[in-house]
Amino acid sequence: MDLTYLFPVEQQRIEIKKLRQGENLILGFSIGGGIDQDPGQNPFSDDKADKGIYVTRITPGGPADAANLRMGDKIMQVNGYDMTMMTHDQARKRLTQKKEDVVRLLVTRKSLEEAVKTSMGGCYPRQ
Amino acid sequence: MDTESTYSGYSYYSGRSRGSHRHGERSRDRDRHKSRNKDSRSEKSVTINTPPAEPLLGDSSVRGEQVQDDNWGETTTAVTGTSEHSLSQEDIVRITKDLEDSVGLDCRRYFTLTLAVILGLLVFLTPLAFLVLPYILWPEKLQTCGTACEGLFISVAFKLLILLLAVWALFFRSPRAGLPRVFVFRALLAVLVLLFVMSYWLFYGVRILDTQDENYQGIVQYAVSLVDALLFIHYLAIVLLELRQLQPCFSVSVMRSTDGEKRHYNLGQLSIQRAALAILEHYYCDFPVHNPALLSASKSRAAKHLAGLKVYNVDGPGNNAAAGMAHSQSRAMIAAAARRRDTSHNELYYEEAEHERRVRKRKARLVVAVEEAFTHIKRMQEEDQKKTPGDVMDPREAAQAIFPSMARALQKYLRTTKQQHCHSMESIQQHLAFCITNNMTPKAFLESYLSAGPTLQYSRNHWLARQWTLISEASVTSGLSDGSIFQLKCVDFSLVVTTKKIPYIQMSEEYIDPKSHKFVLRLQSETSV
Numbered sequence: 001m002d003l004t005y006l007f008p009v010e011q012q013r014i015e016i017k018k019l020r021q022g023e024n025l026i027l028g029f030s031i032g033g034g035i036d037q038d039p040g041q042n043p044f045s046d047d048k049a050d051k052g053i054y055v056t057r058i059t060p061g062g063p064a065d066a067a068n069l070r071m072g073d074k075i076m077q078v079n080g081y082d083m084t085m086m087t088h089d090q091a092r093k094r095l096t097q098k099k100e101d102v103v104r105l106l107v108t109r110k111s112l113e114e115a116v117k118t119s120m121g122g123c124y125p126r127q
Numbered sequence: 128m129d130t131e132s133t134y135s136g137y138s139y140y141s142g143r144s145r146g147s148h149r150h151g152e153r154s155r156d157r158d159r160h161k162s163r164n165k166d167s168r169s170e171k172s173v174t175i176n177t178p179p180a181e182p183l184l185g186d187s188s189v190r191g192e193q194v195q196d197d198n199w200g201e202t203t204t205a206v207t208g209t210s211e212h213s214l215s216q217e218d219i220v221r222i223t224k225d226l227e228d229s230v231g232l233d234c235r236r237y238f239t240l241t242l243a244v245i246l247g248l249l250v251f252l253t254p255l256a257f258l259v260l261p262y263i264l265w266p267e268k269l270q271t272c273g274t275a276c277e278g279l280f281i282s283v284a285f286k287l288l289i290l291l292l293a294v295w296a297l298f299f300r301s302p303r304a305g306l307p308r309v310f311v312f313r314a315l316l317a318v319l320v321l322l323f324v325m326s327y328w329l330f331y332g333v334r335i336l337d338t339q340d341e342n343y344q345g346i347v348q349y350a351v352s353l354v355d356a357l358l359f360i361h362y363l364a365i366v367l368l369e370l371r372q373l374q375p376c377f378s379v380s381v382m383r384s385t386d387g388e389k390r391h392y393n394l395g396q397l398s399i400q401r402a403a404l405a406i407l408e409h410y411y412c413d414f415p416v417h418n419p420a421l422l423s424a425s426k427s428r429a430a431k432h433l434a435g436l437k438v439y440n441v442d443g444p445g446n447n448a449a450a451g452m453a454h455s456q457s458r459a460m461i462a463a464a465a466r467r468r469d470t471s472h473n474e475l476y477y478e479e480a481e482h483e484r485r486v487r488k489r490k491a492r493l494v495v496a497v498e499e500a501f502t503h504i505k506r507m508q509e510e511d512q513k514k515t516p517g518d519v520m521d522p523r524e525a526a527q528a529i530f531p532s533m534a535r536a537l538q539k540y541l542r543t544t545k546q547q548h549c550h551s552m553e554s555i556q557q558h559l560a561f562c563i564t565n566n567m568t569p570k571a572f573l574e575s576y577l578s579a580g581p582t583l584q585y586s587r588n589h590w591l592a593r594q595w596t597l598i599s600e601a602s603v604t605s606g607l608s609d610g611s612i613f614q615l616k617c618v619d620f621s622l623v624v625t626t627k628k629i630p631y632i633q634m635s636e637e638y639i640d641p642k643s644h645k646f647v648l649r650l651q652s653e654t655s656v
Contacts, residue, residue, distance in 0.1 A: 030655040038649040056653050088652050095656040 011076070014105045016067040027095060027103065028062020029055050029069055034088030044072040046110070052076075053083050053091045055107070070109060077106035236305065246317055247294065250357060253324055254283060257331060257350040265339045276344040279351050286354040293361050297368070304407075306400045307597060308604050312367045320360055327353050372397045377607050377626050381406055385422055385620040388414055393629070400603040403615055406624060407595060415579035416589055417620055420545035428471065432464065482543075489540040490577070496536040497569040500529040504563065526560035541576065549585050550576065591617050 018025040033042055035051045044054045055073045058065050075083050078094050086094070095103060258280075261269055272280075335346060372395035379402065382389045390413050394402055504525050512519075520528065537555065541547040562572040575584065582589060597603055598621075599613035609628035614621050 027656045030653050032651070032653045034652075036650060038651055041649070041651040057655070059655075088650075088654065092654045092656060 010109045010111045012068075012073070012107050012109055014067050014069050014107055016063050016069065016103050016105065018101050018103070019063045025096070025098065025101070026062070027064050028059040029064040030057040031075070031088075031091060031095070032056040034091060035085060036087045045074070050074075053086060053088075069105070069107065073107040073109045075105055075107055079104055236302070242317070243298070246320060249324055250320060251287065251291065253327065254287060254350040254354050257353065258283070258347060260336070261340075261343060261346055264336070265341075268339060268341050269343045270341050272343050272347070276347050279344070279347045283347070283351050283354055286351070286358060290354065290358055290361065293358075297361070297364060304404050306404065306603075308400060308602075310401075311398065311604050316360070316364050316367065320357075323356065323360065324353075371395065372401070376629060377402075377609070378629055379406065379607075379624050379626050381410065382623050382625075383414065383417070383620055384623060385417065385419075390414065394607065396606055398604050398606055399599055399601060399611070399613055400597060402607050402626075403597050403603075403613065403624070406622070407615065410622065411583050411590070411592075412581050414581060416549065416582045416585055417617075418545065418549070418579065419619060420548065428475070431471070433460075486540075486543050489536070489543050493533070493536040493540045494569070494573065496533040497573055500533045501569045501572075503529050503532070506566070522560040522564045523556070525563055526556050530556055530559060537576065546576070546579070549579075549589065551586070554586060594618055 016027055018027055031053050033039070033045075033051060033053045037051065039045065039051045040048050042048070042050070042054060044056070045052070053075045055064075055069060055071055055075065058069060058071055075091075077083060078091075079100065081094055083091055083094070331349070334340070335349075340346065374395050375393035376395050378391055378393055380389060380391050390409070392406065392409055394405060397405065504520075507519060534552075538547065541550060558575065559572060594617055596616045597613065598616055599611075601608075601611060601613075603613075607626050609626060611626045612624065614623050616622075
């Protein structure tokens, strides 16, 4: 169930260029969540039944950090593929495709400034 | 007018009768007179009261105030002396009433006993009479008794023996109580047995004695059928008298009116008087003994509340609206008491804390004294017998030997906890001898003095077993029902009993396959990409 209508959310399109480290292409962040995981342990989700993929850690100075990805973002799409109904391992595989150099993510972020503005002024965030 | 002089000459409505209220009977209650004299001497103010419009019913509801009776000049009884040994008219009436009651109950018991004996004899002798009468009256006409017939003799004999044993087991028990009304089921069963035997006799008289039947085997079979039917009636008696009330149906809660002790019991379908009997038997085992000394504190507090306010009636006696006056007086008192700043709760708190401390201190001294006393004696071993043959004591003497060292501490403790009238010195020594005989520790000996036990543990004059009255709005032979309330009144307290039906319980079933207990780990992975 998508409860994003309850909190003002921003949807961001983020483009990350993968960095080559030896043999691996890394993105510089960690993910948590998945339909095979326990959603109650997720510290970033509002709805504790949300089994989506969340960004749990950003390596400072890494490609994700440079691309403005933030901790707590929920990844909705990766290169056009939907990530909301994915197991943890499937999500990891989709992000670490060796053939792709660039990943374009659609993320949802809870925005605190928007929340404050909305409660005071009543204007909705731009999508 | 001086309050003291009004006491000396008149008699007033006494509230202290044993449950019986007598209008217009003037009697004197000595203790109350003395305490009121003391009260009046300590108070400096003068109290003038209006006389009641109607005679008060027994206990006057206005405590702490005296009732002025304008007619005392004409109707003063001669019992105005200050002698301690004078009996008032009410005492005499009460004694004769007690005598009558005890004689009346005994008469009733003997009456029912003789009826039961007559019925029993009738029941047992009837089959024998059926068998013997043909041989007496027409012996020559009778057919000889064949094998089957003689076999039936054995059957009759054994069935009569079984019936005799069964009746002895069920009915020949010493009565445990005297109930106010007749026991309905027993009366019904007696009537049934009587009708049954009468009808058998009627048939026998008409069809066998008159026609002088020769078929002796038929007569014997008739007698056997009588005994069989009597055994079935005995089965009915067991079911009605013993089995029916075993299944619990009602939950009764019993509360004592003086200190609020409450217990709950489960009873089956019983009449109110039998339920009251069952409850009283539980009362003697479960409830701590009634101790009137523990209630004096709250009574004195209540008296102090009312004594603090005085109501002055400026209009004087002879006012027509006297009843309304009394009503408005009490309302005024309640309102004034509510507004007054009362610090009696403070006193109560500190008094109780002090009392608690004192009790604990006395208890500590008592425990030490008793433990020390118990170290002075020990059970005699074989080798001691050779050493000092002269000093051997039996338990009673041993108890008397060590009792003085703990007597003072024990008496002080009992006084502090207001139990001193429950235990006499004789009973304490008996208990000590009992504990010594059974190798009990000092703690075991003391336990019966540290907490109040059930009533049966104490001497007979605490039992009051013959002074219970059943007070009920419904008839006492009607059955218990949901919401019925009745009271069991003893001399100075009563037990209030309320009944509730045990609800109908609906249970459903859920089956769990033993193989269905399966578990998984909670996953929470974090992968870096």
